[in-house]
Amino acid sequence: MQVDVELYLGDARYGLNKIAGDTIDLIVTSPPYADQRKNTYGGIAPDKYVEWFLPISQELLRVLKPTGTFILNIKERVVKGERSTYVMELILEMRKQGWLWTEEFIWHKKNCYPGKWPNRFRDAWERLLQFNKTKQFTMYQEAVMVPMGDWSKTRLKTLSDTDKIRDTSKVGSGFGKNISNWIGRDMAYPTNVLHLATECGNKNHSAAFPEELPTWFIKLFTKEYDTVMDPFMGSGTTLYAANKLKRNAVGIEIIPDYYNAVKEAFKTTDLYLFEKESEYDTAINQ
Numbered sequence: 001m002q003v004d005v006e007l008y009l010g011d012a013r014y015g016l017n018k019i020a021g022d023t024i025d026l027i028v029t030s031p032p033y034a035d036q037r038k039n040t041y042g043g044i045a046p047d048k049y050v051e052w053f054l055p056i057s058q059e060l061l062r063v064l065k066p067t068g069t070f071i072l073n074i075k076e077r078v079v080k081g082e083r084s085t086y087v088m089e090l091i092l093e094m095r096k097q098g099w100l101w102t103e104e105f106i107w108h109k110k111n112c113y114p115g116k117w118p119n120r121f122r123d124a125w126e127r128l129l130q131f132n133k134t135k136q137f138t139m140y141q142e143a144v145m146v147p148m149g150d151w152s153k154t155r156l157k158t159l160s161d162t163d164k165i166r167d168t169s170k171v172g173s174g175f176g177k178n179i180s181n182w183i184g185r186d187m188a189y190p191t192n193v194l195h196l197a198t199e200c201g202n203k204n205h206s207a208a209f210p211e212e213l214p215t216w217f218i219k220l221f222t223k224e225y226d227t228v229m230d231p232f233m234g235s236g237t238t239l240y241a242a243n244k245l246k247r248n249a250v251g252i253e254i255i256p257d258y259y260n261a262v263k264e265a266f267k268t269t270d271l272y273l274f275e276k277e278s279e280y281d282t283a284i285n286q
């Protein structure tokens with residue numbers, strides 16, 4: 001069975017209404033952050049951001065399957081010495097729309113370059129907000145297990161009996177935090193912090209994901225032949241990751257150069273390309 005790549009050129013606000021409801025298993029995306037990259041793709045003012053994003057999140061809610069997951073990469077800036085609050089306001093408004101805010105992962109940007117500010121330290125992390133339609137969302141936790149490493153062989157073995165059982169919790173199967181359950185095991189579940197370097201080598205896009213980022217969420221929340229969407233696909237990292245893992249991919253992008261680069265890249269492979277040109281001109285002029 002082959003996987004599809006479906007690309008739309010245009011504004012996500014309009015492109016999304018071409019997609020049938022309850023068809024997407026996972027959305028992983030990084031929309032433009034407020035007040036950033038004005039010269040390339042706009043830069044929505046922080047106080048207009050929620051108003052701008054809500055029609056999009058309404059459409060995302062419609063297209064996502066009840067078992068699906070939406071991962072939103074976003075981070076508020078410091079403006080005149082204060083953090084913006086638009087991300088928090090957005091979370092509250094999206095909950096009113098019907099989204100459940102189920103988790104927040106942290107992307108620790110391991111290769112953040114040094115800097116000096118008078119009243120804070122360098123920003124080295126971004127939010128990866130998880131939203132769902134229901135609490136019964138699909139999750140394949142075993143797909144992202146990590147090696148225990150020396151930790152299980154050394155530290156766990158030397159724990160006292162009290163230490164081994166003191167974190168017992170009733171999570172899931174009861175395995176939970178009971179440390180003694182992990183002795184002798186090779187693999188453990190990861191935490192909700194992802195330590196990934198930012199993408200420096202991408203020729204086409206200044207804000208591209210490292211491919212490991214969408215890859216991790218695709219493994220965690222989907223299986224082969226499921227459908228993954230990025231409505232702000234940029235250089236298409238989410239789509240490449242999905243495609244490599246044999247997931248169908250749907251992407252929307254407003255800038256023709258980015259869109260065309262992704263289109264070209266997929267054409268050079270043997271993959272089936274299902275392409276629909278959107279009403280780009282009308283959409284962006286509205």
Ligand SMILES: C[S@@+](CC[C@H](N)C(=O)[O-])C[C@H]1O[C@@H](n2cnc3c(N)ncnc32)[C@H](O)[C@@H]1O
Nearest residue numbers: 011012041207208209232233234235237253254
């Ligand atoms: C932060 S970048 C995404 C980068 C992407 N994750 C990658 O790995 O390359 C946001 C992208 O959204 C696109 N964009 C901005 N406004 C849009 C809109 N209204 N509809 C669709 N795409 C939009 C921008 O052109 C930009 O490429």
